Amino acid sequence: MAGEADFIAALRGLATHPAARGLADDCAVLRLGSETLVLTHDAMVEGVHWLPGQDPADIAWKLVATNLSDLAAKGAEPLGVLLGYALGDDDSRFLEGLHEVLRVYDVPLLGGDTTGGAGRRTFGLTALGRATCDPVPARSGANVGDSLWLTGPVGAAMLGFEALRDGLGDVDTTAFRRPVPRLAEGRALAPLVSTIMDVSDGLLIDAARLAQASAVTLALDLSLIPVVPALPADRIDDALRWGDDYELLFTLPAGTVPPVAAHCIGRALVQVDHPLLLDGNPPAGTLGYLHD
Amino acid sequence: MAGEADFIAALRGLATHPAARGLADDCAVLRLGSETLVLTHDAMVEGVHWLPGQDPADIAWKLVATNLSDLAAKGAEPLGVLLGYALGDDDSRFLEGLHEVLRVYDVPLLGGDTTGGAGRRTFGLTALGRATCDPVPARSGANVGDSLWLTGPVGAAMLGFEALRDGLGDVDTTAFRRPVPRLAEGRALAPLVSTIMDVSDGLLIDAARLAQASAVTLALDLSLIPVVPALPADRIDDALRWGDDYELLFTLPAGTVPPVAAHCIGRALVQVDHPLLLDGNPPAGTLGYLHD
Numbered sequence: 198m199a200g201e202a203d204f205i206a207a208l209r210g211l212a213t214h215p216a217a218r219g220l221a222d223d224c225a226v227l228r229l230g231s232e233t234l235v236l237t238h239d240a241m242v243e244g245v246h247w248l249p250g251q252d253p254a255d256i257a258w259k260l261v262a263t264n265l266s267d268l269a270a271k272g273a274e275p276l277g278v279l280l281g282y283a284l285g286d287d288d289s290r291f292l293e294g295l296h297e298v299l300r301v302y303d304v305p306l307l308g309g310d311t312t313g314g315a316g317r318r319t320f321g322l323t324a325l326g327r328a329t330c331d332p333v334p335a336r337s338g339a340n341v342g343d344s345l346w347l348t349g350p351v352g353a354a355m356l357g358f359e360a361l362r363d364g365l366g367d368v369d370t371t372a373f374r375r376p377v378p379r380l381a382e383g384r385a386l387a388p389l390v391s392t393i394m395d396v397s398d399g400l401l402i403d404a405a406r407l408a409q410a411s412a413v414t415l416a417l418d419l420s421l422i423p424v425v426p427a428l429p430a431d432r433i434d435d436a437l438r439w440g441d442d443y444e445l446l447f448t449l450p451a452g453t454v455p456p457v458a459a460h461c462i463g464r465a466l467v468q469v470d471h472p473l474l475l476d477g478n479p480p481a482g483t484l485g486y487l488h489d
Numbered sequence: 490m491a492g493e494a495d496f497i498a499a500l501r502g503l504a505t506h507p508a509a510r511g512l513a514d515d516c517a518v519l520r521l522g523s524e525t526l527v528l529t530h531d532a533m534v535e536g537v538h539w540l541p542g543q544d545p546a547d548i549a550w551k552l553v554a555t556n557l558s559d560l561a562a563k564g565a566e567p568l569g570v571l572l573g574y575a576l577g578d579d580d581s582r583f584l585e586g587l588h589e590v591l592r593v594y595d596v597p598l599l600g601g602d603t604t605g606g607a608g609r610r611t612f613g614l615t616a617l618g619r620a621t622c623d624p625v626p627a628r629s630g631a632n633v634g635d636s637l638w639l640t641g642p643v644g645a646a647m648l649g650f651e652a653l654r655d656g657l658g659d660v661d662t663t664a665f666r667r668p669v670p671r672l673a674e675g676r677a678l679a680p681l682v683s684t685i686m687d688v689s690d691g692l693l694i695d696a697a698r699l700a701q702a703s704a705v706t707l708a709l710d711l712s713l714i715p716v717v718p719a720l721p722a723d724r725i726d727d728a729l730r731w732g733d734d735y736e737l738l739f740t741l742p743a744g745t746v747p748p749v750a751a752h753c754i755g756r757a758l759v760q761v762d763h764p765l766l767l768d769g770n771p772p773a774g775t776l777g778y779l780h781d
Contacts, residue, residue, distance in 0.1 A: 201603055204580045208572075211588055214597030216569065225599035227568065229619060232522035238571035238601045238615055245606040276519065277508065279530035280500075281573065281613040288496045296503055305506030307517035309530045310613070311493055314537040317608035321573040323530055323615040327521060 218335060221410055223267040223394055224326075226333045233328035235273035239264050240281075240321040248362055253287040254294025255374040256320070261298040263397065264324035265378035266443040270395040271333050272387020273326030275302060275380070280309035281321035302380065330388040334447075339392045339411035343448040345463040346455055348382050350423035351400050352432070354441035368427075376443045382457040386447055389455070393447035398440040401473060402485025407446060408465075408472035416474040417463035437475075438485050510627060513702060515559040515686055516618075518625045525620035527565035531556050532573075532613040540653060545579040546586025547666040548612070553590040555689065556616035557670035558735040562687040563625050564679020565618030567594060567672070572601035573613035594672065622680040626739075631684045631703035635740040637755040638747055640674050642715040643692050644724070646733035660719075668735045674749040678739055681747070685739035690732040693765060694777025699738060700757075700764035708766040709755035729767075730777050 205220065212220045216227040225236040239260070241247060247256050261278060268275055278299070282291070299306055307325070339345075357373030359365075379395070386393060392411055396403045400422070408415040419433075428436055448465060449455060471479040497512065504512045508519035517528040531552070533539060539548050553570060560567055570591070574583070591598055599617070631637075649665030651657075671687070678685060684703055688695045692714070700707040711725075720728055740757060741747060763771040 201576055201605060204574075204576060204584070204603060207581070207584050208598065208601075208603075211584070211591060212598040212600070214569065214599065217597060217599045220600060225569070225571070227599065227617075229526070229568070230522050230524035232524070234521070234526070234617075236569075236571060236599055236615075236617070238573055238613070240573040240575075240602045240604050240611075240613065242575070242604045242606045244608075245604060276521070277506065277517070277528075279517070279528060279615055281530055281532040281611075282496075283532075283534070283611060284493055284496060289499070292496070292499050292503070299503060305509060306500065306504040307506065307509045307519065307528055308504070308512060309500075310532045311496060311500075312532050312534045312537060312611065313493060314534045314609065316536075317606065319532075319573075319575060319604065319611035319613075321530070321532065321602070321611075321613035323528075323571055325519075325526075325528070 222335050223270045226271065226328065233331065233333060235268055235271045235326040235328055235333065236323065237264050237267035238321060238323040240319055243318045253291040257291045257294030258298045258375045260320050260322050261295065262376045262378050263443065264322045265302055265380060266376065266395045266397065268324055268326040269378045269380045269383035270393055270445060272329050272383045274329055275304045276325045276327055277305040277307035279307055279323040282309065282311045283318035283320060284311055284313050285318055329384050334387050334390050334393045336392050336394050336407050336410035339407065339413050339448040339465045341413055341465055341467050342451050343391050343465040344451055344461050345415055345417065345465065346447050346449060346459040347423065347444050347462050348379055348457065348459045349444040350425045351442050352425040352428040352436035355436055355439035356425065356427055373441060376441060378443060379445050382445055385456045386445065389453060390447040390449055393445060396440060396442055396444050396446050399438045399485025401437050401480050403446055405472040405484055412468050413465040414467065414469045414472055414474060415463055416466050419476050421460060421462045423460045438483060440485060514627050515562045518563065518620065525623065525625060527560055527563045527618040527620055527625065528615065529556050529559035530613060530615040532611055535610045545583040549583045549586030550590045550667045552612050552614050554668045554670050555735065556614045557594055557596065557672060558668065558687045560616055560618040561670045561672045561675035562685055562737060564621050564675045566621055567596045568617045568619055569597040569599035571599055571615040574601065574603045575610035575612060576603055576605050577610055621676050626679050626682050626685045628684050628686050628699050628702035631699065631705050631740040631757045633705055633757055633759050634743050635683050635757040636743055636753050637707055637757065638739050638741060638751040639715065639736050639754050640671055640749065640751045641736040642717045643734050644717040644720040644728035647728055647731035648717065648719055665733060668733060670735060671737050674737055677748045678737065681745060682739040682741055685737055688732060688734055688736050688738050691730045691777025693729050693772050695738055697764040697776055704760050705757040706759065706761045706764055706766060707755055708758050711768050713752060713754045715752045730775060732777060
């Protein structure tokens with residue numbers, strides 16, 4: 198077995214229940230009686246998902262916010278979270294951040310597990326929500342002719358990460374440290390969209406995934422893609438390939454105007470050889486940062 | 490903050506939603522429409538929860554089985570699991586064990602996350618079930634006069650662990666490597682019991698927790714506690730303090746006969762200074778192995 202791609206391919210072979218959505222969506226979607234559950238689990242690993250010396254309160258925030266972002270991409274109302282926590286010497290700061298993010302988004306802590314032991318720490322979080330519309334939108338479903346939209350600019354998390362890494366005290370690093378799940382936007386959009394997902398790994402790679410799941414080609418217009426004002430002109434290519442901004446990417450039938458602030462950045466074409474065209478050509482190089 | 494006990498105490502301060510049951514039960518219990526969800530998350534850490542060199546297929550089995558055991562203790566029907574997996578060089582064996590345990594218990598894999606990075610590995614699992622009776626039993630609820638029951642013997646997992654650790658090839662280590670969640674027993678018992686839990690950390694410590702949650706004292710009769718035939722007479726004290734057997738411990742009103750095979754091992758008394766009496770005296774020393 199040659200790493201993550203093979204492992205996930207093998208997992209997909211096991212995840213045959215329709216609720217698993219082939220492990221190709223942001224969440225599992227499970228009908229239960231009169232309700233529909235939306236479920237996601239993401240983990241963060243020391244040295245992989247956060248920088249040495251980062252404030253544990255920010256890590257707690259991000260762990261919860263990124264999972265809530267997956268719920269946002271289904272238009273789900275959060276019901277609660279379960280935490281898998283590896284104890285360390287900074288537990289009280291983690292608790293402060295956890296308390297804050299749960300309070301801000303009014304999400305109950307329902308349970309979890311704590312573990313001891315030395316070495317690299319891993320935190321896991323399961324978030325649980327209830328669907329607010331039926332059907333619950335997926336990554337598949339974009340139709341030829343649909344317009345492609347993004348709720349906000351790219352680049353802020355990348356610049357925040359770099360400033361934190363390089364110790365640039367005068368740059369606002371909030372976007373990287375404390376991402377905002379677009380819960381209200383997701384709920385407003387879910388009944389209208391043909392597809393929706395959150396941009397966690399990079400606009401280009403996530404758009405390519407959406408295109409492949411929908412069996413269309415997405416044509417993006419570079420001049421329409423919003424970027425943060427602080428982004429240097431020579432960093433646009435990087436910003437398109439950097440994730441962690443957690444904006445929502447979605448398609449709507451042509452002519453439909455979204456009920457939330459968003460930018461039209463392209464449209465869905467009949468599927469060609471490439472899932473993605475940027476100003477008419479397949480983008481060069483890696484499409485995104487291959488976060489886990 | 491001085492470690493796990495303090496951290497959990499602080500977490501309890503955050504987990505004020507009734508569904509969290511004060512983080513003092515095996516599972517969270519959440520009403521959703523016409524159904525009641527039962528939720529648990531347990532993690533396993535390399536070097537803490539498994540021995541170096543253990544077969545990853547067994548680790549996968551145990552990760553799923555121990556979480557299903559928590560559902561069993563609520564009489565819940567499993568709906569699915571979400572996996573947090575740290576990649577390694579033995580992923581295909583893990584997948585084989587995962588496939589096997591999910592097939593045996595007919596539980597869908599719904600989603601999860603994989604992570605990379607070197608160092609000590611952590612696996613997390615969230616299991617989700619639907620309650621099959623109302624109210625869903627808890628650890629609190631034992632009444633004075635209730636009889637205390639255990640579904641099967643203690644000691645098998647301890648002997649299995651020791652044989653595996655010491656390389657004793659002629660001893661059956663299945664009980665430690667592949668515990669069996671008592672799902673059918675839990676479902677049959679849940680509507681009848683006044684309290685129920687699974688024995689994961691040791692009979693004495695878990696009985697003490699049940700006693701404290703119920704505000705009674707539990708009086709155990711040593712001669713009534715079933716042990717595996719292979720257990721040497723001088724290891725009974727250890728077996729009472731060793732977990733990992735995942736039998737169900739429960740209380741019933743006096744005179745009620747359980748609908749599954751079980752042993753009456755004591756009864757609930759008016760609460761005295763000690764939560765637990767063993768042949769009339771508080772048991773000496775540590776009551777259980779303080780697993781995470």
